[in-house]
Amino acid sequence: MNTQKKAAQTRFIVAVSLFAAALISALALTALGNRTDSYWVAKNALAPGVEISGDQIEQIKVALGESSSRYFSSRTTLIGSFITRAQSAGELISIDDVSDLAPSQRTQQVPIAVRSSDLPIDISIGEAINIYWVPEPSMGGVQIGMPEIVVQSAYIRSIDRKSANFSSDIALTISLIDSQIINLLDATVSGRLVIVRALE
Structure with missing residues (x-):
């Protein structure tokens, strides 16, 4: 009888301990979830x-x-x-x-197409570049306007040289700061874009 009584007491103590542990855990989780x-x-x-x-x-x-x-x-x-x-x-x-960067310093990726003859043949991804706008000659063969730089210190993000198999253009993705995007897009309306490797 004493053995059975002790076993029952042990089971009771274990059950109470488990219940108390579960209650404490639930209260702790609730307090943690409600912490401001x-x-x-x-x-x-x-x-x-x-x-x-x-x-x-x-x-x-x-x-x-x-x-x-x-x-x-x-x-x-x-x-x-x-x-x-x-x-x-x-x-x-x-x-x-x-x-942490001002809008004028944040970079965006812009796709452009340039003639295969208007970028260095050995230019590679990651290189720093400057982009120049060159006006096309008018009907009479007279060039209207002078070439001008439209983007400085941009980077080549990707080059699709396979596109030149179907046309004379090569597709590029350029990484440049926000403030230069409008100048670049304006330059694509007319004339040509020429990619020049930036000097370090």
Whole structure:
């Protein structure tokens, strides 16, 4: 009898211990999920490209749970960074919507086509280039305008030399800063683009 009684007591103690452990774990997870932390929000509506200053953002306390990694906590300094997507007043600032680079310094990839004779034959991916615009001669054979540089310090992202098998053009993808894109696109309306290897 004593042995059975001790076994029953042991089982009871184990059951109580397991129940207590489960209860404590549940309470801990609930407390962790409800824990609030400070995050940055837009104090006023912010337009893309705006440089963040101290009077444009403020801190609020909120419980984000598993989503917390998507937003900037107050421990992160945002002043001097740039907004890349429009923010509404009171909106939490996402890590995807802020860049350390000004819009004029961020790069984009732009596809262009140039004549096979208008780029160095041995140019390769990753090389720095300058792009010049050359006006086409008019009907009378007179060239209107002078060649001018339209893009500086761009980079070759890809070269499709196979495209020259079907035409005289070679397809390129150019990596360049945002502020030069309009000049490049304007230059494709008329005339030719000439790729020149940039001097280091």
